[in-house]
Amino acid sequence: MGEHTAFRHEAAFYAGMNGFLETTVPFVRDAVAVNEPVLVAVDAEKIGRLRSELDGAADRVIFVDMHEMGVNPARIIPEWREFVECHSVLGRGMRGIGEPIWPERGADELPECHRHEALLNLAFEAASSFWLLCPYDSAALEREVVEEARRTHPLVSQDGERTSSDAYDEGLWRLAFEGELPGPTADVATLGFDRRRLDGVRGFIWERAREGGLASRPAGDLVLAASELVSNSVRFGGGGGEIRFWLDGGTAQCEVSDTGRIADPLAGRAHPKFDQLDGRGLWLVNQLCDLVQIRSSEAGTVVRLSMRIA
Numbered sequence: 384m385g386e387h388t389a390f391r392h393e394a395a396f397y398a399g400m401n402g403f404l405e406t407t408v409p410f411v412r413d414a415v416a417v418n419e420p421v422l423v424a425v426d427a428e429k430i431g432r433l434r435s436e437l438d439g440a441a442d443r444v445i446f447v448d449m450h451e452m453g454v455n456p457a458r459i460i461p462e463w464r465e466f467v468e469c470h471s472v473l474g475r476g477m478r479g480i481g482e483p484i485w486p487e488r489g490a491d492e493l494p495e496c497h498r499h500e501a502l503l504n505l506a507f508e509a510a511s512s513f514w515l516l517c518p519y520d521s522a523a524l525e526r527e528v529v530e531e532a533r534r535t536h537p538l539v540s541q542d543g544e545r546t547s548s549d550a551y552d553e554g555l556w557r558l559a560f561e562g563e564l565p566g567p568t569a570d571v572a573t574l575g576f577d578r579r580r581l582d583g584v585r586g587f588i589w590e591r592a593r594e595g596g597l598a599s600r601p602a603g604d605l606v607l608a609a610s611e612l613v614s615n616s617v618r619f620g621g622g623g624g625e626i627r628f629w630l631d632g633g634t635a636q637c638e639v640s641d642t643g644r645i646a647d648p649l650a651g652r653a654h655p656k657f658d659q660l661d662g663r664g665l666w667l668v669n670q671l672c673d674l675v676q677i678r679s680s681e682a683g684t685v686v687r688l689s690m691r692i693a
Contacts, residue, residue, distance in 0.1 A: 390507040391514040393545070394536035396529065398522035403429060406540075407480055408436050410516055414478040415440045420470040423480045424449040424462070425518070453483050456492065456499040457669040460506050460652040467510050479515045484532075486523045491565075491689065492674060493528065500535035501555040506649055559648040560679040564687055567629045567636065576613055577623030584613050584626060588637060591628045595635050596692045604671040605690045609637050611664040612686050616641035620684060630692075634673075638687045645679040 397406045407423070411433070414421045422445040423433060430448065434441040445466070453459045463479060470477050484496045500517065507513055517536065521529050533539055533550040540546070574587045588609045592602035609626060616624040620643030627638045651665030665686075669675050674689035 389537075390504070390510045391538060392503055392507070392536050393514070393516050393538035393540055394532040394548070395516050395518045396521040396532075396539065396541040397518055398520065400429070400432060402522075403518055403520070404432060404436055406518060407433060407516070410478065410480065411437060411444060412440060414476075415443050417476070419476045419478050420466070420473070421445065421478045421480075422447065422463075422466045424452055424459075425480060425482045426450050426485065429482075449482055450485075453481075455669055455672060455674050456483055456495045457652055457675055459483055459499055460502060460649070461654050463503070463515070464506065464653065467507065467513050471510075471512065476512045476514065479513070480518065481515060482518045484519065484524065484528060486520070491676065494562075495674065495676060497531050497535060498559050500532065501552075502559055502648060502652065504535070504537070504553065505556040506652070556648055560645060560677055560684075562678060564638075564676055564678055564685060567627070568631060569629045571627050571629045573625060573627050575623070575625050576616075578617055580623075581613065581617070585610055587626065588628060592635055592637075592690075595630045597635055597690060601690050601692075605635060605637055605688060608668040608671040608688050609639060611667050612639040612688075615664045616643065619643050631689075633692045635690045635692055636687060637690075638685060640683060640685045642683045643679075644681060645677060645684055650677075651675070 395406045397403050411421055411423065423430065424447045427448050427450070430446045437444065447462070452462055459481065463481070466479065467477060483499060484493065488496060503515065519529055519532050533548045534552045534555060536548055537551045538545060539548045572591055574583065576584055585606050588606045589602060592605050597605065613626065616639060620641030624639060624641030629636050651669045655663045655666055668688065672688045673691050676687040678685045
């Protein structure tokens, strides 16, 4: 395999904690040895084990709990962007370890994680000095999850051997908004809206969120997120649309649909600049909600917001 001059996005397959450490400790030590900045985003237990294995070298590593940073997968790319932008001025390589998929991820979260992995290839296509290692526990994850990793990563490694992925699909990010979301499994409350009927949207969501068991703060966050989407629909999505609300187990679901189309596959995954007028709505929505699912085509756009009740 020849020398890589592009963004190095690698899926590293391991088995169990020992396999994780055998994969990640040398990667971090090599970076520290040549004075490359390193950010590690994994769960708290793995952070603790890595700190112990790295001894004093751990002081030169940035650690972030992925279960907090990446609860909504759409929040991960902005964190990597900040890391890369902060350290690119140094003129040297940068390394990251990010594990966005773990066995407890829900069935609605996994597709968004895969979309995130595909979009990384677009977001950092010009970041030639950035090497991102994405560990996958092949002993704990479903086979389909591991196979999808081979499609979203140009490089794969296992047991110390690194190769190009023969399943990699470099254009997969273009499908970020394609497909359909599964239908509701519970009773749905529906409200239509347009420029003349906006006043009732906030009350509609607030009342149902509180009735569904959401505490005041997450209910308020959901109201704000839904209001941002409704405003976007009025401005860019044909002047109106429909908002739906239902409960799915321990999650409140709020969905806004309209006839518009979102063209930018990275919409909502870039921190708005201070003087930027557009693009703030989806960014804010991603910061407020536990999960955001976007599907958009010529037929229209659907954005589904999820907020955990407990």
